[in-house]
Amino acid sequence: MSQSFAAPPDTDAPLVALRDVSVRFGTQTVLEEIDLALRPGRILTLLGPNGAGKSTLARVILGIVTPHQGQVTRRPGLRIGYMPQRIKLDDSLPLTADGFLALGSAGATRERRNALARVGVAHLRRRAVQQLSGGEMQRVLLARALLRKPDLLVLDEPAQGVDVAGQDALYGLLAEVRDEFGCGILLISHDLHLVMAATDDVICLHRHICCSGTPDVVSRDPAFRDMFPGHTATNLALYTHEHDHEHDLQGNIDCAGHHHDH
Incomplete structure (x- = not known):
């Protein structure tokens, strides 16, 4: 055989x-x-x-x-991890950087925290995404892409x-x-x-x-x-x-x- x-x-x-x-x-x-x-x-x-x-x-x-x-x-x-050119979020939506990462992600809290730390914005974890600068939001988007390993x-x-x-x-x-x-x-x-x-x-x-x-x-x-x-x-x-x-x-x-x- x-x-x-x-x-x-x-x-x-x-x-x-x-x-x-x-x-x-x-x-x-x-x-x-x-x-x-x-x-x-x-x-x-x-x-x-x-x-x-x-x-x-x-x-x-x-x-x-x-x-x-x-x-x-x-x-x-x-x-594949994808980082879009821009993302439109409703200004009235109460969403933190950590909450944004949790959307559509199966990653545990620790993994989200580690991803934010890896891109240098761990301190923004509880910040509302509407309050982030352009550079800060780009790093959060990169953290989201990295969660996919x-x-x-x-x-x-x-x-x-x-x-x-x-x-x-x-x-x-x-x-x-x-x-x-x-x-x-x-x-x-x-x-x-x-x-x-x-x-x-x-x-x-x-x-x-x-x-x-x-x-x-x-x-x-x-x-x-x-x-x-x-x-x-x-x-x-x-x-x-x-x-x-x-x-x-x-x-x-x-x-x-x-x-x-x-």
Whole structure:
């Protein structure tokens, strides 16, 4: 009689991998031929202007949006912690930071307290969420994501509404979380200076991947300079790949004056 055995998990395999992924809403192509891999212990930042498809790509990774083309592979048993761009709470709702964490969480009181302590806001446990600053609320949202003990953290514009000093502290905290838990992190952002210093890898998105690589390589890429005029490797204090096309005002791809399928 033959016997079958479960294969051991491949610890080098990506947490999530996208291959040739495209998404259409009606007749509009939102994402086109996306290839990427999210790996343990790496921070990947997704940069691009409004309307570039960043949030749609995040929803594909989260499993909320199904692509009409391509393949999405997730590591078996993958746990994802998600930190939304913003959350709207009723001002009349009497809710403390601890109570907010308890919503939809099976975590014990001690686990919630530990999560708040890990992100540096244990002292805000009984504070009403309406009284929290932007930076404090972002840390509470991060604590909520950490309660899932995630293999992958997905953070949509985590520094929005946070001052520069708070952004610096938040990105430093994310690096600490990555080092401590070994999780992969996907940052979605349109900010440049601090996030470029805080990430391992960068993808510039405008419906398709315009350029990708380490921050120092991407910051020297012509596609990056077109997307973020005036930001260079020097003034970012911080990347070169061949890029044979530009975008017109409608976001369509223009290769030496010709549109093509990319």
